[in-house]
Amino acid sequence: MKIYDDKHIKNVAIVGANKSGKTTLAETMLFEAGLVKRRGSVENKNTVSDYHEIEQERETSIFATPLHTEWRNYKINLIDTPGLDDFIGEIASTMRVADSVIVVVNAQQGVEVGTEIIWNYVDRFSLPTVFAINQIDSPNADFEESFKSIVNLIGKHAIKIQYPIIVDGAQCIIDVLKMKMYKFGPNGGKPEKLEIPEDQKELANKLQNELIEKAAENDEDLMELYFDKGTLNEDEMREGIKKGMLNHELFPVFCISALNDMGSGRLMGFIDNVAPSSADLKPEQSVEGETIECKSDAPTSLFIFKTLYEPNLGQISFFKVKSGEIKQNDKLENSRNEEIEIVNQLFIMDGKNREPVEKLCAGDIGATLKLKYTKTNDTLRTKGSNITIKPIHFPEPRINKSITAADKNDEEKLNDALKKIHNQDPTVIIKYSKELKQQILSCQGELHLATIDWTLQKIYGIKANFEQPRITYRETIQRSATTSYKHKKQSGGSGQFGEVHIKIEPYFEGMPEPDGFNIRGKEVVDLEWGGKLVFYNCIVGGVIDTRYLPSVLKGILEVMEEGPLTKSYARDIRVMLFDGKMHAVDSNDISFKIAAAHAFKEAFLNAKPKLLEPIHEITVKVPEELMGNVMTDLQSRRSIILGMDSDGKYQTIKAKTPLAEMYKYSTTLRSITQGRGSFSTKFSSFELVPNNVQEELIKKNKE
Template sequence: MSIENLRNIGISAHIDSGKTTLSERILFYAGRLHRMEEVHDGGGATMDHMDLEQERGITITSAATCVDWGQHQINLIDTPGHVDFTVEVERSLRVLDGAVLVLCGVGGVQSQSLTVDRQIKRYGVPRVIFINKLDRTGADPMRVCEEVRARLGVTAVLMQLPIGLGADLQGVVDLVTMQSVYFDGNNGEDLRREAIPESMQDEAAVAREEMLEQLAMFDDELMELCLEDREISEEMIHRIVRRATIDLAIAPVFLGSAYRNKGVQPLLDAVVGYLPSPGDCETTAYASSQSPAITQVDETDETGQPEEELDSDSEEIDQAVQAQEGDQNEIQLQPDPSATLVAMTFKIVDDAFGQLTFTRIYQGTLERGGTYYNQRTRRKERFSRIYRMHAENREEVDRAEAGDIVAVMGIEANSGDTYASIRDFCTLEGMFVPEPVIGVAVRPQDRLDEDRLTQALQRFRREDPTFRVATDPETNEVVIKGMGELHLEVYLERIRREYKVVVESGAPQVAYREAPTRAADFNYRHKKQTGGAGQFAHIVGRLDVFDGTDDEPFEFEDNIVGGRIPRQYIPSIEKGFQGCLEKGPVARYPVIGVRVELNDGSYHEVDSSDKAFQTAAAACFRENFRKMKPVLLEPIMNIEIECPRDFQGAVTGDLNSRRGMVLSSDMAGEICTICAQVPLSETFGYATDLRSLSQGQATFTMELDCYRRVPTKLQEEIVSERRDPKKPGGVGTQYSTSA
């Protein structure tokens, strides 16, 4: 298939917006399924193939499939909507060329919609928007479009109008062809196009004019035709919409109800018509610091045979050399099957058959049995099998070309690794991985199960970059960390089911941070004489405060002039300071927000060394950090709650009792949406409490917003608990058995 006819897209949304139902309809209309599966049916949706997904009615892991639509092939990834599994959305969008953002016609732009929007923008992914659930009471696509423009800052261009809303939803008006579209047959599979109902003709004319005015902002020829009131062809509209979408200037908006089988086929037409092919996308890689032109391969491969030396005149080396001579060592990859292979691994799944690694091919051809270089480890690995995936089912293929998304076996990769035909060729930019915000200590109920628990934790850590496993050096307890209670709850349940290990867990532990509140000057001299060569290092400067984050917890400013400290020692000084950030003096939590200004110092020609300066920096930090009056910071969560109007007061009062701050409270019919900020430590067990408050009628989502200073009295309690092993949160943990 021509690469122009290939589409790599993801479906993303706030939880319970109908995203997986939409995926199921796409599979049905494209001929992949012969009967529709429902998320809440006993059998569960095809794309939600895990038992836990089918039982809970939510998507936990992203699932990939491919379908044919007309002359096009669509590689489709259905992603989770719950914020605890947001890394699945993150790594999917990193390798996709386009996205369908699904919004609820009643709920509109919700908390996870904002998160997905940030992820889409982070990777520059063009999108179309599908406003779903227009069959529900209170649905209002016009209001949702305004929310998209106001809250997401996206130019939403309405391409359709609904024919009826709620129980009266019948079809849509196509504003390009100016026809009404109805979805007949038992499952909406038969499209019927007719003239626009007379009662809607004026409304449709106004909506089309608004659409053309928006598009004219991106095309001078269209602007001229609009001003002259001349006829505008459908082909011109399609061309402009496609170009503006790929340029990230607009997001075309389509309407329907996936559950009622309305609006899905026009959405698929938009996917192939407006979203880019791999050939429309620019992909930049970065040449390795050791290019093939400099480092010749002269070691043996896995078989013990000498590896083939690279031809210094090869096109591959020329490409890397030209990149190194260009700006920032950049390589512009070409979706050419005959070029050097460049591929990226983005998801890992371990099962009974071995490690399955999902891979996006950006350039070249991947062949079964071929050997390629992991650009991180510089090791040559054999790709023993290549599969096209359909949820949990596999279709083995002999090769995959530029633009394809496949799963492979035989390699030991991490998420985000780059593979290429030759070693030290290039590296693709990795993906953003958020830091965990919650942790619990775990141990097997039966000590004989320790090995199986370790095996399970190692597997899940490989699969999920946001799932962390560490051993507390003070208590020797195993601590697992993740994005929220549900995240860890799912993994504990999977350990019980898949490994037959009953796990006992401690109380949730909040990932606090320590941060300074004032600056401190330092003048530290390290001198040690033990016979023979001694140690000498002298550093002078200032420890200052800045708004640090987990991604950038530390800044180092080198102001040394005149050779007061030789240049080769500066990295060791920085390393010494940075090494102290892992565990602060207040309560042994990580330190953020420290800037080091190194202004002066001295050295000894014989006794100074990297080790001496690193030791001096570490000792200097420990001596001076308390002078900066450090405090504890706690994670603050954005929480969005939907509940019936009758429970608004009870829910708001409960939030206030949790040190929460209500930001807004909006009504849509009988449903109230409450947005608030609450400390993470106050949210443990909130799902159960909210069910009780609302008689099971309220739902909520949470995501990390920021870190904020802990109140003084609470900080004293936290520090006391950390130092007293008998208290909850102390170094000794009270365990309970997982359900």
């Protein structure tokens, strides 16, 4: 195929709420460009982008799928994205390589919950954005209400380029940039270009003047030209619109029917000659602080934004050429591990279809197979060029589950499959908790979890069990206690003997040294699970040889690794070893380790032991009118409300909530807010568990 330079490549992400028509629009654009001869449909399970079995089964996009079209000497790379925020990781990776965004809005619904959630994400990247109000030919379509909902979402920077009307029973679109009317036949396709009807000229002129003013605002030269002439021509308007889009201060609004191919060609023409390319965007800065120029004569750098595993192909790595150019068999260095990768094959991907190419230039998107040392977020670069592209920051997981193979013989197979799932979708996090003795899978929500389960069963042939993870409690004490323990064992020959006398106390930073003891030595142990153990040697007269002290400490630490209450880690305790006995023949390390463990456990249970639970700081963003219901639910979860802040139409609630009360919160919040709420959490501290909760946990542990 033809090789395009950086100024003739447009990378466009298609985003929007679930069922808004993104996949249908992508299919229609491919059809308009002649890439496909017959349009598929989501219902018939034969679209180019939704080609995965799970997408066809559920009739919804789950993966971001790169496609391409060629239109009037431009190459347009499209990325069709999911509309559900459980798959927000796919949108995050897409935003990292898109030059502009089409937000598809259903004319029957206007801006929906999914649109709001995705827009919040798009807005962070300040990418040039076009809104396309879809399904204008539906009997329930309301263009004006849909436009108002866009204005409510983004403000008065939304500007109509088009609006729909019916003329003589036919669907028409008035275009105020071209000042033409497009009249469509019942099957859509290429429209008839007509003059604007007399009864629409006043409104069309009014909208064009608004567009001219908005376009002129974004450039001083255009503003002066506008003051001199009182208007701008079409080319000048295009220039102003483009600059406004680049400034994230002008959002053109189009109307289309993707299903019936109305307005899709005009939208593509706008992308072609107005929407910015990579070369128009502000140059990126590398991790090293260098400017990455989107030019074909610069050193080559590729950014891996997505990884897929296909059963017949293996690993597919999708990349954007950030600078320079890439040819078949080029050798590039991975900036993360300095391994050399040979790019043996180059493709343009359209769903599952691969088109081999010999070369790709700066700004383009492509794919290659079977890279050995490279994964999502990696940079491949010309050796010695010192370029590392800033990584995608994926959202934190919102739900956690323990995961095990239903068949224990599949454990190794499960681990391999989970590794591939994580590489394909970095929002899926897999960690083994030594403390909980569980493998924990973290992801974005219940639907996300369901797709992981489907993948394990259908792709990898593994049945997995998902359960609520145990909670990482801690144990500590609230007062001092003194005890002694003698370990004595005789079984013929040399036996075992060790006796220790200890006092334990709660520990906190900055506390004074213990009174009434002759301190001979002190060891502060920073526990790997948090908190401290402070161990004092207060032995006088050599009643316990110093060579046995490490064994005493080891015995104490072993008990702290499995606390006496619930077998949770213990923390923040200090121990004074002040007396004991040993035997010239029978004393040894094991004897003193056993004696210390028993003494510490007994003292711990006499020192008013207490459980600590992990507390998370939770930030919940909800529509103002739903705040009361969300607050009530948080308080039922033993939350302490820290404060509230206004954020446009939303309220942000900050609270501290026990982790034990957060199970399935994602599902509950979605239900309370009809999907309009979002939240994030981070660990805050360990706090005392209420007495009734502690009693229940101890009882459960004994059982």
